[in-house]
Amino acid sequence: MGGVKQFLSHFFVTGPFEIGGDVSIGLVSLAILFVLTRYKLWGWLWRNWLTSVDHKKIGIMYMLAALLMLFRGGVDALMIRTQLALPNSQFLGAEHYDQIFTTHGTIMILFMAMPFIFAMMNIVVPLQLGARDVAFPYLNAISFWLFFFGAMLLNISFVIGGSPDAGWVNYPPLAELQFSPGPGDNFYLLSILISGIGSVATGINFLVTILKMRAPGMSLMKMPMFSWAVFATCIDIIFAFPALTIALGLEFADRILGAHFFTLTGGGNPMMYVNLFWMWGHPEVYIVILPAFGIYSEVVATFARKRLFGYTAMVTSLMLIAIASYFVWLHHFFTMGAGADVNTFFAIASMFIAIPTGVKIFNWLFTMFRGRIRMTIPMMWVLAFIPNFVIGGSTGVMLAAAPADYQYHNSYFLVAHFHQVLIGGVVYGMLAGMYYWWPKMFGFILEERFAKWGFWLFNIGFYVCFMPQYPLGLMGMTRRMYTYPAGLGWTSLNMISTVGAFVMGIGFIFIVLNILSSIRHPVKDTTGDPWDARTLEWSLPSPAPHYNFARIPVIDSRDQWWEMKQKGMTKPDDSTPLAPIHMPKNSGKPFIMGVLFFIAGFGFVFNWYVLAGLGLLGVIITLFARSFDYDTDYYIPVDEVKHSEAAFGRS
Amino acid sequence: MTDKDQTIVTSGGHGRFPWSHVIGYIFSLVLTLVALLMVTNHVASGGMLLFVILLLATIQIFIQLFFFMHITEKHGPAYHIITLAVALFFTFAIIAGSLWIMTFTQVSS
Amino acid sequence: MAVDVNHSVVKSADHGTMLEYSTEDGALKILGFWFFLAQDMILFACLFATYLILHNRTAGGPSAMQLFDVPGFAAETFILLTSSFTYGIATFQMRNNRLKSMLIWMGITVLLGLSFVSLELKEFITYVLQGATISRSAFLSAFFTLVGTHGLHVTLGIFWMISVMIQLVKRGLTPVTARKAFIVGLYWHFLDVIWVFIFTVVYLTGVMK
Numbered sequence: 001m002g003g004v005k006q007f008l009s010h011f012f013v014t015g016p017f018e019i020g021g022d023v024s025i026g027l028v029s030l031a032i033l034f035v036l037t038r039y040k041l042w043g044w045l046w047r048n049w050l051t052s053v054d055h056k057k058i059g060i061m062y063m064l065a066a067l068l069m070l071f072r073g074g075v076d077a078l079m080i081r082t083q084l085a086l087p088n089s090q091f092l093g094a095e096h097y098d099q100i101f102t103t104h105g106t107i108m109i110l111f112m113a114m115p116f117i118f119a120m121m122n123i124v125v126p127l128q129l130g131a132r133d134v135a136f137p138y139l140n141a142i143s144f145w146l147f148f149f150g151a152m153l154l155n156i157s158f159v160i161g162g163s164p165d166a167g168w169v170n171y172p173p174l175a176e177l178q179f180s181p182g183p184g185d186n187f188y189l190l191s192i193l194i195s196g197i198g199s200v201a202t203g204i205n206f207l208v209t210i211l212k213m214r215a216p217g218m219s220l221m222k223m224p225m226f227s228w229a230v231f232a233t234c235i236d237i238i239f240a241f242p243a244l245t246i247a248l249g250l251e252f253a254d255r256i257l258g259a260h261f262f263t264l265t266g267g268g269n270p271m272m273y274v275n276l277f278w279m280w281g282h283p284e285v286y287i288v289i290l291p292a293f294g295i296y297s298e299v300v301a302t303f304a305r306k307r308l309f310g311y312t313a314m315v316t317s318l319m320l321i322a323i324a325s326y327f328v329w330l331h332h333f334f335t336m337g338a339g340a341d342v343n344t345f346f347a348i349a350s351m352f353i354a355i356p357t358g359v360k361i362f363n364w365l366f367t368m369f370r371g372r373i374r375m376t377i378p379m380m381w382v383l384a385f386i387p388n389f390v391i392g393g394s395t396g397v398m399l400a401a402a403p404a405d406y407q408y409h410n411s412y413f414l415v416a417h418f419h420q421v422l423i424g425g426v427v428y429g430m431l432a433g434m435y436y437w438w439p440k441m442f443g444f445i446l447e448e449r450f451a452k453w454g455f456w457l458f459n460i461g462f463y464v465c466f467m468p469q470y471p472l473g474l475m476g477m478t479r480r481m482y483t484y485p486a487g488l489g490w491t492s493l494n495m496i497s498t499v500g501a502f503v504m505g506i507g508f509i510f511i512v513l514n515i516l517s518s519i520r521h522p523v524k525d526t527t528g529d530p531w532d533a534r535t536l537e538w539s540l541p542s543p544a545p546h547y548n549f550a551r552i553p554v555i556d557s558r559d560q561w562w563e564m565k566q567k568g569m570t571k572p573d574d575s576t577p578l579a580p581i582h583m584p585k586n587s588g589k590p591f592i593m594g595v596l597f598f599i600a601g602f603g604f605v606f607n608w609y610v611l612a613g614l615g616l617l618g619v620i621i622t623l624f625a626r627s628f629d630y631d632t633d634y635y636i637p638v639d640e641v642k643h644s645e646a647a648f649g650r651s
Numbered sequence: 652m653t654d655k656d657q658t659i660v661t662s663g664g665h666g667r668f669p670w671s672h673v674i675g676y677i678f679s680l681v682l683t684l685v686a687l688l689m690v691t692n693h694v695a696s697g698g699m700l701l702f703v704i705l706l707l708a709t710i711q712i713f714i715q716l717f718f719f720m721h722i723t724e725k726h727g728p729a730y731h732i733i734t735l736a737v738a739l740f741f742t743f744a745i746i747a748g749s750l751w752i753m754t755f756t757q758v759s760s
Numbered sequence: 761m762a763v764d765v766n767h768s769v770v771k772s773a774d775h776g777t778m779l780e781y782s783t784e785d786g787a788l789k790i791l792g793f794w795f796f797l798a799q800d801m802i803l804f805a806c807l808f809a810t811y812l813i814l815h816n817r818t819a820g821g822p823s824a825m826q827l828f829d830v831p832g833f834a835a836e837t838f839i840l841l842t843s844s845f846t847y848g849i850a851t852f853q854m855r856n857n858r859l860k861s862m863l864i865w866m867g868i869t870v871l872l873g874l875s876f877v878s879l880e881l882k883e884f885i886t887y888v889l890q891g892a893t894i895s896r897s898a899f900l901s902a903f904f905t906l907v908g909t910h911g912l913h914v915t916l917g918i919f920w921m922i923s924v925m926i927q928l929v930k931r932g933l934t935p936v937t938a939r940k941a942f943i944v945g946l947y948w949h950f951l952d953v954i955w956v957f958i959f960t961v962v963y964l965t966g967v968m969k
Contacts, residue, residue, distance in 0.1 A: 136788070136789075136792060200799055203799075204799070205792070207795055208788055208791050208792045208795065211791065212727070212787065212788055212791060238795055238798060238799045238802075239737070239798070239799070239802055242799055242800070242802040242803035242806060245803060246803060246807060246810070247806075250810065250901075253905060254901075257894050257901075258895030259894050259895055259905070260817075260819070260895065260898040260900075260901045261810065261814070261898060261902070261905075263898075265819070266817075266819045266895070266897050266898055266901075267814065267819040267897045267899060268814075268898045268901075269753070269813060269814060269817070269898065272749075272753060272813055272814070275752055275753060276749075276806060276809075279748075279806070326744060327744065327748075329748075330748075330752060337755060338752045338753075338755050339755050342751060342752055620919075624919075624923055627920075627923055627924075627940075628923070628927065630931075672849055672852060673845075675845070676841070676842075679956075680841065683837055683838070683956075686959075686960060686964060687830075687834055687837075690964045690967060690968050691830060691967070701968070704964050705960060707960070708956050708957055708960040708961075712953050712956060712957075715844070715949060715952065715956070716953070718848075719845070719848045719949045720946060720949045720950070720953075721851075727787070730794075731790075731791060731794035734795055734798045735794070735797075735798060737798070738797075738798035738801045739801070741802060742802065742805040745806060745809055746805055746808060746809045746812065749809040749813060753813045
């Protein structure tokens with residue numbers, strides 16, 4: 001009995017926050033189970049969402065997950081800022097603080113930003129290309145469920161076993177068994193390894209979709225800019241994520257097999273981890289920003305009512321950024337001591353990337369110049385992005401100067417820089433995209449009043465929170481310190497920063513209220529084109545029918561839908577006869593595979609190898625089951641298509 | 652450019668006898684054997700020998716790509732060749748970059 | 761895959777229909793697989809880079825020179841190379857619509873693959889019994905992980921190949937089964953390409969000097 005009690009006390013984390021977490025998780029889970037059972041929604045959930053291979057549904061699920069993770073990561077941030085508001089604060093102990101900034105970073109980058117960009121990619125790209133789905137819809141579902149269960153694995157660590165606490169980068173030797181003996185670090189490694197598989201699969205999926213499934217007549221140079229951005233992003237994804245798999249996989253081998261890749265003894269070299277990690281880590285930040293750049297291009301052109309300026313230059317800069325992002329990774333560890341020649345090369349390469357980025361900013365400004373700008377919510381987020389990202393990007397160029405970086409590295413100057421580019425660049429882009437494509441997803445527009453409150457509070461809160469962090473860094477405050485002494489002149493800036501963080505939190509609440517109130521009193525999108533926009537997705541009804549296009553359009557220019565409207569068309573050409581539409585069947589295997597990976601991951605976390613082995617065996621069996629399954633698609637008969645189109649007032 | 656070009660270009664060897672595969676195999680065998688024998692018979696010294704066997708390996712890769720993997724066959728634009736070229740480019744960057752960056756740590760083994 | 765624009769059967773320039781490309785879906789999956797191989801190449805590149813950085817760090821334990829057995833790894837190399845050749849012949853038979861010969865050559869490939877894996881297992885066990893385990897030194901960690909990852913890929917490939925053979929027997933040579941056979945072939949050839957570098961960079965340099 002004593003043994004069981006001991007086990008349970010280590011297995012379940014105890015402490016006021018964790019118990020609060022347990023209670024909330026318990027209550028929310030019960031509430032969900034209650035609603036599903038009371039309204040008999042289990043079948044609906046399984047048939048329409050859990051087994052869906054439809055890119056539109058998968059995109060919505062990614063977006064919901066991202067918003068939930070934005071909440072969780074945001075709460076982590078508020079806890080961090082609360083702890084740092086005053087010197088010598090004991091609100092959080094050192095170890096707990098470490099767990100919180102680790103989960104904050106891991107969640108925000110891997111389980112908030114990544115699903116958000118995947119959401120945008122899924123919802124938009126097939127519609128923009130005139131395609132009926134992505135190249136591999138089944139694989140698309142697998143990508144989502146692997147992400148979801150990977151995220152679940154990390155999130156559960158808070159209450160079971162203990163969260164990782166070695167930073168979102170998880171450097172050895174701290175992350176090795178000697179200094180991080182518990183399961184926490186394993187949660188980090190496995191959750192990311194599992195969801196990483198999904199990310200690579202998404203990269204492959206969208207590359208093939210973009211190269212092979214564009215509507216007839218849509219040459220690559222007629223493709224919308226968001227799809228070009230996704231193309232560049234996916235190139236980065238498939239060539240970067242393997243490095244992460246290896247970095248984390250080798251660290252995992254150190255932890256469970258006693259290997260000596262990054263250990264202090266046995267000939268290991270911890271610095272090799274840093275090298276491998278950032279080989280992924282730098283392309284990763286471009287992976288998250290490039291789709292945001294794509295969104296900005298779409299939104300600016302639509303609401304300036306002008307063609308995007310410099311299409312070719314925009315494409316060239318996207319591709320240059322995508323390739324160049326592979327040659328700068330060392331700037332994350334100038335101070336590791338590689339030598340002046342190495343540092344110089346990477347410093348100059350890092351500064352170079354500012355050039356194509358600058359080209360893009362100028363092109364957005366030139367698009368707006370002499371345009372007739374409509375101040376909608378998406379446009380506001382774009383306008384807010386520009387100064388924010390320019391400042392953040394400029395501090396990036398400062399950091400790229402290797403000798404100067406010896407001062408800035410791992411100080412709050414760095415923290416301010418990356419939050420500015422990640423929030424001001426990526427989050428603003430995702431929010432702009434969410435507002436812009438929301439009608440296409442759900443058939444109604446998000447109302448403006450709460451949205452504006454959310455926008456202003458979040459923006460003002462952002463500057464109040466992060467601008468003080470630049471001088472704090474220059475004054476010497478380093479990153480990842482759980483508290484600081486009084487009398488250094490840091491206190492007032494920290495306090496101001498904390499106030500800003502809470503203002504951002506209130507802004508986020510307004511965004512949530514915005515969504516909830518719009519659901520209650522929806523302003524319907526009756527035409528499918530509420531913004532009078534330019535690209536093909538707006539030629540479809542909102543929300544789009546499950547087969548997307550009744551007839552695949554034929555393309556002859558950029559901004560095809562705009563050109564069609566100029567010629568007086570109000571909907572796509574319906575003169576050609578309909579044909580049966582080939583569609584993939586739903587499947588429960590991706591969801592099941594996610595569960596099996598979760599089981600395997602959970603087993604590995606606690607070194608329960610039988611459980612882990614069974615989970616992996618299950619995955620392999622599911623793979624073979626799919627291989628032997630030949631009944632994977634069907635045809636929508638013409639009558640059904642006619643009926644569906646008629647419901648939208650089309651034929 | 653969507654795939655208006657639906658013709659497929661095939662590599663040779665689709666008649667009576669699989670010539671390309673046999674030629675590829677023989678070349679690969681020879682390249683492997685030469686490398687092996689050069690090393691086991693200490694034909695040259697460190698740096699030079701290393702360069703030669705790496706060269707032989709690289710040649711063998713291209714032999715196998717052409718003769719075994721049907722790399723020149725295509726359905727539409729040759730995206731797969733571009734992909735492989737980019738992958739090779741990044742492979743080189745990763746390995747060369749890592750060696751360059753990490754050599755400062757070679758103190759002892 | 762849900763596009764219904766191009767379901768026409770595709771003809772090659774001068775050789776009749778190539779079955780595995782003949783559906784839109786087949787072409788998509790083959791291109792997707794090339795992207796997967798590109799990604800796998802980066803995976804192995806990182807393992808090679810790690811091996812190159814760590815291969816001299818033997819921590820007083822056994823070195824490559826002491827462990828590697830020339831006939832052993834030479835045999836592994838020739839077996840795997842031959843198996844890549846035999847699968848090429850299987851593909852050739854497929855292109856000429858000879859299902860039975862195709863299955864025979866696939867079977868030979870599987871047998872050669874199994875010999876490769878057993879030789880490699882024997883090699884690993886020999887090292888382990890000498891105390892050269894994955895946890896002995898950084899060199900050995902890097903060696904076992906690089907070569908072991910390749911071996912795992914081969915093992916998975918064997919099972920995959922067998923499953924495709926079963927589907928060929930059950931359903932005959934169709935556009936779908938042809939595409940599956942072609943893709944597993946690409947995978948198999950790719951693994952031999954990786955082995956050429958393992959042979960050169962790990963084994964040959966290990967016994968050099």
